[in-house]
Amino acid sequence: MMQNDSTRRGFLKTSTIAATGAALSSSVARTAHAAGSDEIRFVVVGCGGRGTGAAMQIMNTKGNTKLVAVADAFGDKAERSIKSLANKHKDKVDVPKERIFTGLDAYKQAIDVDCDLVVIATPPGFKPQQFEYAVNKGRHIFMEKPVAVDAPGVRRVLKSVEESKKKNLMVGIGLQRRHEPQYIETIDRIHNGAIGDVIAQRVYWNGNGIWYRPKTEGQSEMAFQCNNWYHFNWICGDQICEQHIHNLDVGCWVKGSYPVECNGMGGREMRMGGDATKSQIFDHTFCEYTFSDGTKMFSQGRHLGGSWTHVGEAVHGSKGTADPSGSITGPNAWKFSGQRLNGHQQEQHDLIEALMAGEIYNEGEYGAKSTFTAILGREACYSGKVIKWDQLLAEGKDLCPGIDEYTIDSDPPTMPGEDGKYPHPVPGKYNPFA
Known part of the structure; x- marks a missing residue:
């Protein structure tokens, strides 16, 4: 993981936003696009806020990009996304009605369209099979x-x-801090000993709450849950997976x-006023992660209006923080003085x-393992037990069996x-392995 990340970060440091004509003529670059063209044809699977946002940010780059198909569980959401994108980048949107695909299996039709790049921005439960399908299609x-x-x-994502x-496929993952210069330089300094040995860390995502969409007349239970x-x-x-x-x-x-390993605690007393007819997830979690050298990472995640809000990280070392x-x-006191870039936009500039230059990097492994770090914490909080990484990865329960057929x-x-x-998890009773 660190070798792949180091290679990508080195590339980001030495590259510029505009690709050169020589790069476009390279043999690797020619294999990256359909028919040897420098046009990057892309499709979007999942037309919510992040799918639409990622598409807009791809169009904002200096690349010759064109959106050629979309897929979403809901047709009206797909159409709104296309309209929003066309309002700003009309010349980069070529999505006739026959390339607007709807339903839970619509991702296959979109990925089958002649394209170079697939944006997957669906709810995370659906991503493993969609990622697998896109990889299989090259x-x-x-x-x-x-x-x-x-x-x-x-496990399915790691295999893919x-x-x-x-x-030799490009795989970018939406952990955009890894593309932000302030994070890249600070963490490089930490790795080079600026604060000595890392002893402990504190990480936070404490916010106010999230949206909710009431069930409409005639709406199926699956449609209601997909919409919420x-x-x-x-x-x-x-929340620990989705934001934290x-x-x-x-x-x-x-x-x-x-x-x-991880141990944790949490509950769901305040979310939606405690109404279990609307939501089943926790509104607060606290985790103590342990690394192989015995050092700790303490984690807080919360959705609670009127409380202290904070999103960030702190690292404690033997020679500083x-x-x-x-x-x-x-x-070795220091403060970043460079330009702070929008991470969501920068990750698309970099990708x-x-x-275009034929410089393929792959962020899939750390995307999967950071996801599993969050899952490990969630299962520790749900169960109230100390959960081991290796055991959970090998034996953890399947939350959506048969999802390919939904x-x-x-x-x-x-x-x-x-x-x-x-139903919602009850610490002390919840079993993460059954």
Whole structure:
């Protein structure tokens, strides 16, 4: 993981945003695009905020990009996305009605379209099979985080990552801090000993809450849950996976490794006013991750209006401390003075520039392992037990069995009880292996 990341970071440091004509004429570059053209034809699977945002950011690059197909569970969402993109980049949108695909299996039709790059920005429960399909089709891929919700999903992604490497496919993952200069330089300094040995870390994603969309008349249970995917574990993975993964990823990046075990605690007292007919995920988690050298990473994740909000990381070393977003205190005190770039935009600048130049990098492994770090923490909080990385990865439960066969009218794996309430994990009773 660190070798791949170091190679990519070295490339980012020495490259520029505009690709040169010589790079475009390279043999590697010619294999990156259909029919030897410098046009990068891409499709979007998942037309929500991040899918639409990633498409817009791809179009904002200096690359000759064109959106040629979209897929989403809901047709109206796909159409709104296309309209929004065309309002700003009309010349880069070529999506006639016959290339707007809807339904839970629509990703196959979109990926089958003649294209170079696939953007996967669906709810994380669906990503493993979509990523696998895109790899099997030989597409370059940008996939939003997290990449799965459970151990079987992570194993499936890791297997596909190995196949993508054999095929020399670009795999970008939406952990955008890894593309932000302030993080890159600060963590390089930490790795070079600026704060001595890393002793402990604190990582936070404490926010106010999330959206909710009431069920409409005639809407199937599957459609309702897909439209409210953040509220259901099988499709979201909980807040620790969906948002807090960013901070956990930074902590693992700092260490250059992943935790071997975790214990945690959490609950769901305040989310949606405690109404279990609307949501099943926790509203707060606290984790103690342990790395193989015995050092700790302490994690807070929370959605609670009116409380302290903070998103960030802190690293404690034997010779000082660091904020990975751009500062160091102690004998080697330092503060980042360069330009702070928008990470979501920069990751697309880097991806498209590299693709045009034939510089293929693969972020799939750390995307999967950082996702699993979040899953490890979630299962520790749900169960109230110390959970080992190796055991959970090998034996962790499947939250969405048979997901490849789901349709918008299928019963989802989590159904409300007779009282209308959704089941939720109870620490001390929840079993992460059954």
